[in-house]
Each structure stands twice: as structure tokens, then as C-alpha cells.
Amino acid sequence: ARWAVVAWPERYGGRDASLWEWLIFEEEYYRAGAPPRITQNGIFLLAPTVFAFGTDEQRDHILPRMAAAQDLWCQGWSEPGAGSDLASLRSRAVRDAAEGGWRLTGHKTWTTRGAFCTHLFGLFRSDPGSERHRGLTYFLVPLDAPGVTVRGFQRLDGDDGFAEVFLDEVFVPDSAVLGGVGKGWQVAMATTGSERGLTLRSPGRFLTVAERLIALARQRSESVPPAVLDWIVGRWMQAQAYHLFTLQQVTRIAAGGEIGAESSLNKIFWSELDIGLHEAALEVLGPLGELDDQWSRGFMFSLAGPIYAGTNEIQRNIVAERLLGLPRK
Amino acid sequence: MYFGLGDDGVVLRDLLRDLLKEKCPPALIRQVASGSVPAAAADLWRTLAEVGVFATLLDEAHGGLGLTETAMVAVLEETGYAGVPLPTTETVAVVVPLLSGSARSDLLDSVLSGRVILSCWLDSVTGHGRGEPLVPYGAVATGALVATAGGVGLVDFASTGPERTVDGVRSLIRVDPSSATPLDIDPAGIRRAVLRATVGVSAELVGLARRMLDIAVDYVKTREQFGAPVGSFQAVKHHLANALIAVEFARPAVLKAGYSLATGDPDTERDVSMAKAMASEAALTVVKLTLQCQGAIAYTTEYDHQLFAKRAWALAAAWGGATAHRQRLAGLLGLVARSDSRPVQAESALS
Numbered sequence: 298a299r300w301a302v303v304a305w306p307e308r309y310g311g312r313d314a315s316l317w318e319w320l321i322f323e324e325e326y327y328r329a330g331a332p333p334r335i336t337q338n339g340i341f342l343l344a345p346t347v348f349a350f351g352t353d354e355q356r357d358h359i360l361p362r363m364a365a366a367q368d369l370w371c372q373g374w375s376e377p378g379a380g381s382d383l384a385s386l387r388s389r390a391v392r393d394a395a396e397g398g399w400r401l402t403g404h405k406t407w408t409t410r411g412a413f414c415t416h417l418f419g420l421f422r423s424d425p426g427s428e429r430h431r432g433l434t435y436f437l438v439p440l441d442a443p444g445v446t447v448r449g450f451q452r453l454d455g456d457d458g459f460a461e462v463f464l465d466e467v468f469v470p471d472s473a474v475l476g477g478v479g480k481g482w483q484v485a486m487a488t489t490g491s492e493r494g495l496t497l498r499s500p501g502r503f504l505t506v507a508e509r510l511i512a513l514a515r516q517r518s519e520s521v522p523p524a525v526l527d528w529i530v531g532r533w534m535q536a537q538a539y540h541l542f543t544l545q546q547v548t549r550i551a552a553g554g555e556i557g558a559e560s561s562l563n564k565i566f567w568s569e570l571d572i573g574l575h576e577a578a579l580e581v582l583g584p585l586g587e588l589d590d591q592w593s594r595g596f597m598f599s600l601a602g603p604i605y606a607g608t609n610e611i612q613r614n615i616v617a618e619r620l621l622g623l624p625r626k
Numbered sequence: 627m628y629f630g631l632g633d634d635g636v637v638l639r640d641l642l643r644d645l646l647k648e649k650c651p652p653a654l655i656r657q658v659a660s661g662s663v664p665a666a667a668a669d670l671w672r673t674l675a676e677v678g679v680f681a682t683l684l685d686e687a688h689g690g691l692g693l694t695e696t697a698m699v700a701v702l703e704e705t706g707y708a709g710v711p712l713p714t715t716e717t718v719a720v721v722v723p724l725l726s727g728s729a730r731s732d733l734l735d736s737v738l739s740g741r742v743i744l745s746c747w748l749d750s751v752t753g754h755g756r757g758e759p760l761v762p763y764g765a766v767a768t769g770a771l772v773a774t775a776g777g778v779g780l781v782d783f784a785s786t787g788p789e790r791t792v793d794g795v796r797s798l799i800r801v802d803p804s805s806a807t808p809l810d811i812d813p814a815g816i817r818r819a820v821l822r823a824t825v826g827v828s829a830e831l832v833g834l835a836r837r838m839l840d841i842a843v844d845y846v847k848t849r850e851q852f853g854a855p856v857g858s859f860q861a862v863k864h865h866l867a868n869a870l871i872a873v874e875f876a877r878p879a880v881l882k883a884g885y886s887l888a889t890g891d892p893d894t895e896r897d898v899s900m901a902k903a904m905a906s907e908a909a910l911t912v913v914k915l916t917l918q919c920q921g922a923i924a925y926t927t928e929y930d931h932q933l934f935a936k937r938a939w940a941l942a943a944a945w946g947g948a949t950a951h952r953q954r955l956a957g958l959l960g961l962v963a964r965s966d967s968r969p970v971q972a973e974s975a976l977s
Binding site: 514515518523526531533534541542544545562566613616617618620621623624625626 | 839843846847854858860862863864866867868870876878881882900903904949952953955956959961962
């Protein structure tokens with residue numbers, strides 16, 4: 298039905314939807330209570346990169362299979378020693394010229410839905426003498442390749458798709474390189490804006506949570522303390538504000554503008570909004586909040602928001618440096 | 627939905643921004659705050675009149691700019707940014723529209739031309755301030771439109787001096803509404819004026835907040851301690867990032883309230899309260915964060931920051947503060963019994 302990737306070209310399984318249409322789709326998707334999309338890391342994180350940097354062959358092969366959920370992609374960036382400081386990553390790619398490819402060795406962690414995925418996109422150090430963000434290459438790796446071990450572990454909110462991925466001289470062909478050898482950092486960073494802000498978390502998601510919060514409060518209005526009502530109104534307003542802010546951005550994008558570092562504002566705001574909405578709900582629920590259900594799980598997951606997609610501390614640095622022009626050092 | 631200013635609004639805003647930079651320096655704010663009304667204040671007011679700012683909402687048939695409340699929001703954010711020490715919101719949102727709906731076309735002409743400056747005092751939608759008719763800008767205005775038992779009336783300011791206020795520009799004059807000369811204005815028009823003014827000061831608050839942030843950013847880029855600009859320290863970066871977030875997410879809420887007013891949106895009352903609540907909170911937050919980042923210097927009256935901080939404190943509370951508007955929203959969202967949030971004046975359809 299081609300609903301998975303409405304904004305993509307038809308050729309790759311989409312519906313050529315405009316950004317406005319995508320926003321509307323997202324609002325209706327969340328309002329309908331549709332399930333979380335297992336393909337979302339691929340769709341929101343990898344696909345923009347494939348569109349921007351992929352060869353025609355890569356696009357023709359990867360995108361339709363992603364849209365159809367035949368391939369499920371997870372992101373292999375973080376390592377035990379490389380979280381916020383991604384450039385310190387040590388997983389390496391050693392050239393195997395004889396076989397026409399590379400051998401990947403390393404340890405990736407915090408891989409969302411890694412335990413369920415079929416493929417991983419990741420950054421590996423391909424230039425042995427390089428340091429920091431130089432000498433990295435962006436690879437597309439099938440997780441059923443020999444040498445790959447995936448170990449899932451449970452998250453706070455009960456999700457057990459979270460995983461670490463061990464790679465022991467895993468062979469991938471040259472065609473698994475996305476965007477050019479040694480260009481991994483630029484390729485990865487080109488789309489971090491979309492990860493943080495607009496496309497990872499459309500306003501629809503939070504508008505729906507806010508609606509559910511209001512409904513919950515109305516249902517229990519006799520037992521909700523007035524002070525909590527003030528919380529609820531405040532957080533509901535923030536959900537509306539996020540929506541309006543995004544509409545302004547989309548207005549600019551539709552007119553040919555770019556958001557750039559402004560996406561850091563989106564990320565900080567939605568991640569803290571998500572916590573606020575869920576905290577308010579738990580206040581309304583009172584003792585019922587300790588039941589394992591949508592609200593308590595949603596609350597626990599919301600605590601991850603300020604951590605993933607670039608910690609909010611890093612984001613605030615970016616806001617200060619790139620939007621306000623404050624000096625780096 | 628096109629959620630932006632529109633070409634006319636953008637042109638007016640940019641023109642105003644340049645004009646105000648030239649004609650409303652901090653020195654002028656200080657003079658008015660100290661109680662004097664220098665020629666430069668009259669000059670600024672006349673310039674605003676000539677540009678047509680006061681006629682923003684007046685239809686073109688009556689010589690106005692024929693723009694809507696979205697343009698009003700843009701205009702008043704600029705006057706807020708500049709800290710204009712004169713009753714711009716009162717004039718644009720209340721005095722001109724209400725006089726144009728009355729028989730007093732003579733007075734309307736005088737106001738539009740800038741010859742006469744009037745302020746106003748109406749009941750806020752939250753009910754705060756009722757029974758305390760304190761009219762702002764008493765030093766520069768000669769009278770005001772005030773809420774009366776029967777609707778709205780005109781008062782001339784007597785010789786009784788203004789109350790001492792934190793922000794000298796505000797110079798509040800206590801009036802007696804029972805002595806006002808009645809104006810025949812329909813309740814829907816009054817209601818609309820209250821909503822517009824609430825949105826108008828919300829826009830001013832966004833402008834004031836942005837001004838304080840700009841002052842702070844400039845300061846921390848150059849002020850050095852421990853061998854580095856203090857703006858390079860993460861704590862300072864995070865404070866100012868939080869200030870930016872507060873402003874940038876309040877602004878679209880204010881614009882949306884203007885848009886709702888302009889389009890007769892059924893959620894207008896809700897959007898207006900949201901705008902005021904968010905703008906008030908944002909401005910109060912920004913005052914604290916920017917004050918903190920600049921340290922003791924910002925605690926002096928010689929430094930310009932306090933000119934905008936004091937205005938922000940006054941406007942955050944005017945026309946209903948953040949908590950009062952959130953409480954009103956709680957009623958509008960069906961979270962409390964409706965009687966707690968019944969509007970102050972009789973509800974009537976916005977025309």
C-alpha cells in the first residue's frame with residue numbers, strides 16, 4: 298500500500314508526498330494509535346543518506362526492500378568507548394583487495410532494535426593511521442554474514458531489541474561502502490540534522506500523547522490535584538508549541554530554505570516535552586502508575602530522549618555555538 | 627496552512643525594525659522612565675503614525691493598512707524588541723479599533739496622526755486586575771479608554787501623579803471608571819480588543835526576551851575571565867541556549883493566536899491564553915538566565931539590560947499572567963468545571 302515511506306519517490310516504494318503531506322500522514326498515523334514502526338531507523342536515518350550519497354544501484358536495491366520491511370536496518374555508531382564522542386570510535390575496516398572488499402572488526406553497542414534487524418549501517422575506521430573523524434567509512438552490513446554476533450539486552454522500559462553487535466573480520470564487498478572510502482564522517486553528519494529534529498519525531502506523535510493525557514485527566518478529574526492540572530496544561534501547550542514551531546520550519550523548507558543547526562532546538566524540545574507529558578500522566582494515575590503499561594513504559598522510554606540522537610548537553614552546545622555564535626573554546 | 631507573516635507583514639516588520647533602531651535608542655527609554663517626555667519621544671510617535679502602524683488593523687476604506695492580527699504580532703514584537711516607551715499595543719489593538727467603531731471620528735483622527743496619545747485599561751480575560759483600574763503610560767498619554775459598568779468610556783488624566791512603578795516607563799495612573807464619558811461600542815468589539823491586546827503584549831514580551839538575549843550574547847562573547855570569553859563556558863552556553871529555546875517556541879504560539887483572531891478560529895480564546903502564558907513564562911525565564919550570565923554588571927541600572935527586564939516583568943503580569951491563563955486553559959480544555967473559567971464579560975461571537 299506504500300504507506301511506509303510516503304515521502305519517497307514512487308519508484309522506491311513511496312507516494313511522492315510533499316513535506317506537508319508527510320506531516321499530515323504522521324499526525325493521522327499517531328492519532329490512529331498505529332504501532333511503532335520497526336523500519337524507522339532505516340527510513341529516518343539511513344534512507345536520507347542513501348538518497349543523498351548512494352549510487353543508483355544502491356538506491357534501487359536498498360530502498361524498496363527497506364520500504365517493504367524485507368530488510369530491517371539498525372544503526373551501528375556507538376561503541377563502548379565512543380558515545381557522545383563518536384569520532385573516537387575504534388571499530389575498523391581492513392581492505393581485502395583480493396576479495397574486492399573489506400573485513401570489519403569491532404564492537405557496536407546501544408543498537409536500537411538490533412536484535413530484530415537484518416542489516417546494520419555503521420561507521421568504521423578504514424584508514425589505520427587516522428584519528429578522530431578522519432579516515433572513517435560508512436558501511437552497509439548484513440547481520441547474517443559470518444563473523445557477526447548480535448546480543449540483545451533489556452532496556453529500562455522492557456524493550457529487548459536493544460543490542461550489541463560484535464564483528465570479527467566480517468567480509469563486505471566494495472559495494473557496501475556508502476558515499477566513498479574515507480568520507481564516512483561527512484556522509485554521516487550530512488543527515489544528523491534529520492535524526493535530531495524534524496524527521497525523527499514529527500509533532501503528530503506528541504500531539505497524540507497530549508490528547509491522551511487530556512483524556513486521562515478528564516476521566517479522573519475528581520481526583521486530580523489542581524496543581525497537577527497546571528502541569529498538564531503546561532505540557533499540552535508545549536506539544537502545541539512544538540507543532541507550531543515545526544509548521545514554521547516546514548513553511549521555510551517548502552519555500553526553499555534550510556533548517557541546519559536549528560534542528561537541535563527541535564531535538565531538545567521534543568525530548569523534554571515527552572518526559573513532561575508522561576510525568577504528568579503518572580501524577581494523574583497516582584498509585585496506578587506503577588502498573589506496567591503504555592504510560593509507565595512511555596515514561597521510561599522518554600528518559601532516553603535526552604540521551605539518544607545526540608545528548609541534550611551536546612545539543613545545547615550546538616545551539617549556543619551555531620545559532621548564537623558563542624565561541625567554541 | 628501557510629504559517630508565516632505574508633509579504634505585507636514582512637515589509638512592515640523590516641521597515642519598523644530599521645526605524646526603531648534609529649529612533650528608539652536606550653537613552654530615550656531612560657528619559658521617559660525618569661518622567662520626562664523629550665522631543666525625541668514625540669518624534670518617534672509621529673514616525674510610527676506616519677508609517678501607519680497605529681492603523682495596522684484599520685480597514686483600507688477608513689485609511690488604514692487593512693492588515694490582520696498576524697501583522698499586528700510582527701509589529702508589536704518589533705516595538706517590544708526596541709522597548710518603545712509609549713502605548714503602542716494599547717493604540718494598535720484597542721484605541722484605534724474601538725474609536726473607529728464609535729462616533730468619535732475626530733478623536734480617531736487625532737490618535738492616528740499621533741497628535742493625541744491615549745492609553746487603555748480593560749478587564750483581562752482571566753479577570754485579574756478587575757477593580758484596580760491602573761492605566762499605563764500615564765506620563766506620555768493624556769487620557770485612556772477604560773472598561774466601565776456599561777462597556778467602555780473615555781477618561782482624561784487629571785493632574786494626580788502616576789504611581790511609582792518598577793519600570794518608570796509604565797507610570798500607572800489610577801482612574802475612576804464611573805467618571806468616564808461613555809462610548810457606544812458593541813460588546814463584541816470590546817471582547818475582540820481585549821483578546822487583541824492580550825496577544826499584542828504577548829508579542830511585545832517575545833520581542834523583549836529576544837532583546838535581552840541579544841544583549842547577553844554580545845556581552846558573553848567579549849567578557850573574559852580565566853583567560854577566555856565567558857561565553858565559551860558550557861554553563862553559560864546552556865543558560866543562553868535555554869533562553870533561546872524559550873523565545874523560539876513562544877513566538878509561533880503568539881503568531882498562531884494572531885492567526886486565529888484573524889481567521890475567526892473557534893479555538894481563538896484558547897490560543898490567546900496559550901500565547902500569553904507562553905510569552906510571559908518565556909520572558910520571565912529569559913530575564914533570569916540573561917541576568918545570571920552577565921553577572922553583576924547586569925544588576926546595575928546603568929547597564930541597558932534592566933530597561934527590558936523591568937518592562938518584561940510588568941507585561942508578564944499584565945492582561946493576565948501565565949498561571950491565570952493556564953488556569954483559564956484548563957477550563958477551556960474541559961479539565962475543570964466551566965464555572966471556574968467563565969469569561970469576564972458576556973461571551974459573544976467575534977465578528
